[in-house]
Each structure stands twice: as structure tokens, then as C-alpha cells.
Amino acid sequence: MRFCSLGSGSSGNALVVESRCGTTTSRVLVDCGFSQRELQTRLARAGLAVDDLDAVFVTHEHGDHVGCAVTLSRRHGIPLWTSRGTWRALGEPALPEGRLRFARDGEPITVGNLQLHPFTVPHDALEPLQLSCTDGQWRLGVLTDVGSSTAHLLAQIQRCDALVLECNHDRTLLAQSRYPASLKARIDGPHGHLANDSAAQILAQCHHAGLRHVVAAHLSEQNNSPALAAEALAAACGARPADITVADPAKGAGWLTLK
Ligand SMILES: [Zn+2]
Ligand SMILES: [Zn+2]
Numbered sequence: 587m588r589f590c591s592l593g594s595g596s597s598g599n600a601l602v603v604e605s606r607c608g609t610t611t612s613r614v615l616v617d618c619g620f621s622q623r624e625l626q627t628r629l630a631r632a633g634l635a636v637d638d639l640d641a642v643f644v645t646h647e648h649g650d651h652v653g654c655a656v657t658l659s660r661r662h663g664i665p666l667w668t669s670r671g672t673w674r675a676l677g678e679p680a681l682p683e684g685r686l687r688f689a690r691d692g693e694p695i696t697v698g699n700l701q702l703h704p705f706t707v708p709h710d711a712l713e714p715l716q717l718s719c720t721d722g723q724w725r726l727g728v729l730t731d732v733g734s735s736t737a738h739l740l741a742q743i744q745r746c747d748a749l750v751l752e753c754n755h756d757r758t759l760l761a762q763s764r765y766p767a768s769l770k771a772r773i774d775g776p777h778g779h780l781a782n783d784s785a786a787q788i789l790a791q792c793h794h795a796g797l798r799h800v801v802a803a804h805l806s807e808q809n810n811s812p813a814l815a816a817e818a819l820a821a822a823c824g825a826r827p828a829d830i831t832v833a834d835p836a837k838g839a840g841w842l843t844l845k
Contacts, residue, residue, distance in 0.1 A: 587604065589601060589748065596835075597619075597835050600625065602634065645716055646669075646712075665685060704717045708734050725746045726844070730751075753780065753785045753804070802831070
């Protein structure tokens with residue numbers, strides 16, 4: 587199993603999860619927060635094309651996660667998984683029969699060799715879901731757009747072999763920024779985004795010897811830096827900052843393999 591961030595941040599998020607088993611390869615795109623042209627460029631950089639995708643999973647309705655998901659599903663016949671709440675928030679656009687599949691907290695989804703396990707998180711969207719993905723041997727946890735930790739989300743990301751974890755902002759940089767007070771309160775609130783120290787706490791609570799890859803994601807370009815995020819996560823799991831991968835808004839993070 588391997589995965590590749592195609593880019594992460596408020597300008598757009600997309601992540602490919604791939605599992606090869608015998609002659610079958612299954613690929614899920616988790617979030618699709620780019621225009622179709624941009625997505626194609628980024629997929630090509632990862633050695634893929636749109637028709638290589640078996641499903642798209644949209645975590646919530648914010649534009650940096652939805653992007654061209656509906657058009658992609660409509661034009662390329664790719665099943666689109668999302669929560670009912672997210673779909674309602676998007677205005678329930680028309681899709682051909684059977685193309686739309688509803689995801690719910692606690693209900694596993696099978697896409698070829700991959701199983702997705704969606705779970706509820708606190709974020710300012712109608713029914714946001716994050717997820718873990720497994721091929722039966724390896725497990726990747728994906729946790730971005732989360733305002734605060736909960737016992738439920740912590741339980742969902744235990745024993746992951748890889749974790750993509752939001753490190754949105756450094757609290758001091760956010761407090762000092764020129765953002766309006768209302769926006770600062772939203773970002774730093776319980777339904778906003780994870781600060782580096784909150785992400786570090788979550789990592790400390792799910793870290794174990796088998797956790798091979800930690801990817802810091804959804805960094806604010808104004809109120810964070812790759813070095814600050816990497817330092818915070820490294821300290822939480824006894825690693826060196828260089829051991830933490832930081833997903834770039836433009837370049838993503840390249841393929842990371844679990845083997
Ligand atoms: Zn986002
Ligand atoms: Zn969001």
C-alpha cells in the first residue's frame with residue numbers, strides 16, 4: 587500500500603491511496619480540492635491519470651476539499667463517496683444513477699482491495715468525516731480539518747502505520763497575524779483547525795513503534811512554517827524533525843510506501 591499527497595493547504599487538498607494485490611490495483615482519491623486541469627497535472631506528476639481512480643471520497647463541503655469532485659464523477663464515471671450532510675451542503679447536484687454513495691461514521695466502505703473507515707470529527711461543516719484506509723495489512727489515518735481532539739477520533743487513528751495529520755497553525759503566529767479577530771477565533775476554535783501543539787498532542791496519544799510515516803498537512807501559509815510543524819510533531823513522537831514529512835500546498839508530498 588502507498589499514498590501520495592497531491593497538495594495540502596487552504597488552497598486545495600487531494601490525496602491518493604493505492605493498494606496492489608495480485609493483479610488488482612485499487613486507488614481512492616481522498617478529497618479533490620483542485621480544478622480538473624490542476625488535478626490532472628498533479629496526478630500526472632504522481633504517474634497517474636483520472637481514469638486510474640476507482641473512487642473519490644469527499645470529507646466535507648469546503649472548497650479546498652470538493653474542487654472538481656462532482657464534475658470528475660459525472661464525466662469519468664467515478665463513484666463519489668461523501669456524507670449526506672456534505673451532499674446537502676453542496677446543494678445536491680445531479681449525478682447519474684448509482685454514482686453517488688453515502689458514507690457514514692462507523693460504516694466501512696470497500697473499494698477493491700481497500701477498506702475505508704469514515705469517522706466524525708468536530709469541524710465547521712454540516713457532517714464532516716475523516717477516515718482511515720486499510721488493505722488488510724497496512725493502515726493509513728487521515729485527519730485534517732479538525733477543530734479539537736475527541737475520544738472518538740483518537741480511537742479511530744490508533745495502530746495506524748502512517749498518519750496524515752493537520753498542523754494548521756502556530757498559535758503565536760495566528761494570534762500575531764493580521765487576520766480579523768472573528769477569523770482567528772474560528773480557526774482556533776473547537777470547530778476550526780488544529781494548531782501545531784494540538785496536533786502534537788494527538789500524535790503523542792496515538793504514537794507507537796509501528797508508526798512509519800507521519801505527514802504534517804493543511805499548513806497555513808501565513809501562520810505556520812514547515813519547520814515549526816515538523817518540530818512540534820517530531821517532539822511528540824521522539825523523532826527528528828527530518829523524519830516528519832511536510833505536505834506542500836503546491837507539490838504535495840510524493841509517494842510514501844508501507845512495506
Ligand atoms: Zn480544508
Ligand atoms: Zn474545512
